[in-house]
Amino acid sequence: MIKVVISKYNDTIHAFEISGHANSGPYGYDLVCAAVSAVSFGSVNAVTALCETELIVDQAGEGGYLYVELPNSLTGERLEKANIILEAMIESLKTIERQYGEFIKITIE
Incomplete structure (x- = not known):
């Protein structure tokens, strides 16, 4: 689960912080993982550019972990x-969560 x-x-x-793997499909074909990655990295790139x-960024080399701090x-x-x-970004991730809630969980602290 992400x-x-x-x-x-x-x-x-x-x-x-985003951690874990969705495991909603075979490696390379996991739509949930791809969607979360695209939304999160797109948002990081947008903040950096615009x-x-x-940003303060920490990510795991093999994927499955991203921490971003302003x-x-x-x-x-x-x-x-x-x-x-x-x-x-949060709203986009919530859209993914509504459709694929068994693979992604969002918490706001």
């Missing part, structure tokens, strides 16, 4: 923009 943990402080996303910032230096309009992008 576990997504979103860390918020004062309604602002501070970090998120907010002109480097830097403390990100403030004001850039922080607001980053949060809009990450909120959109």
Whole structure:
């Protein structure tokens, strides 16, 4: 199962962690895993490019783990923009969870 943990402080996303594997299909054909990867990495790339910032990123070499944290230096309009992008990511992940809930679980702390 893929576990997504979103860390918020004062309604602002501070970090998120995605771990595990969906195992919803054979390796290379796992649609849930592919969807979660596309949504999460697309969002990370969007924040990096549109907010002109480097995120704190940790990922496992073989996949199955992604941790992303917004830097403390990100403030004001850039922080607001980053949060809009990450909120959109959460909504996309929730759409996947609604359809494939046996393979993905989202928690917001």
